[in-house]
Each structure stands twice: as structure tokens, then as C-alpha cells.
Amino acid sequence: MAYSDRELLARLIECEAGGEGDTGMKAVAGVVMNRVHATGGEYARVGQGSIRNIIFQPGQFVCASETEGGAYNPQNIYNMRPQQIHYDIADWAIAGNRLPDVAESLWFYNPFSPNCRPQFPSNVGYLQTRIGDHCFYNPTDAYYKT
Known part of the structure; x- marks a missing residue:
């Protein structure tokens, strides 16, 4: 049985930010929905208003992949068991x-260090904020040319 968009988003929230508290989970959910509603660039073409298309776009979310680097990835959306908080945040997004701090962010990542780099790769994004372990990036004009 295929998962609904709500179920996919709840599972992604749990997988990508389950340990980041409500604010971190809302921030990740906001990025996904910002991509769904992107008005230009690759996400507008790929997403076409679809949560499923955004989540399963290749190379975007480690949690959407059952394998990483040729090995089984046990932390994937299929192994998640969302709780009510994950569904509530999915519904909210x-x-x-x-979140105002996330603004128009289209990307997040965990730098595994205390510092976020000021630009997202290829200068398609600039640092907006850090929430918990994740750095969030808003698009630059260069993104809209992707």
C-alpha cells in the first residue's frame, strides 16, 4: 500500500529531525513544503506541488533511501513509526x-560541527539560520537558474 503524502511527511520529519524537538521538526517540515511550493528552479519542475515527488527526488533526503553508498540504510522512512507529534507537525506544515526563522529555506543539513558554512554548495543558497544541529539556507538568484 502506498503511503499518503501526510504519512510520508510525518515519517520524513521523524527520520530527519526526530531528535531536534518541535522547532527542529517544524523547520524540516517547512523546508519540504517550501520545495513543494517553489515558484522556480529545480524544485518547481520536480515537485509540481507534490510532497511525494519532493521527498523521493534522488539525492535529496538520506531518509528517503533504503541504501546509502551501497549499504543498507536502517534509518529510512520505511522503518519509522511516527507518533502523533509527527502527524501534527505534518498537518501544521x-x-x-x-517558522519565521526558516523563511524561504529550501535546504538544510547537519554540518557535524558548531559552524554552518555561509553558502550552500554552488552558491544556490545563503545561510538563513541554525536550529539545533541543522543549518538552513534560503535560495539565491543562482538557484532560480537551476
């Missing part, structure tokens, strides 16, 4: 809510 799907309804159009965003």
Missing part, C-alpha cells in the same frame, strides 16, 4: 504554516 501542509496547512501552510512556517
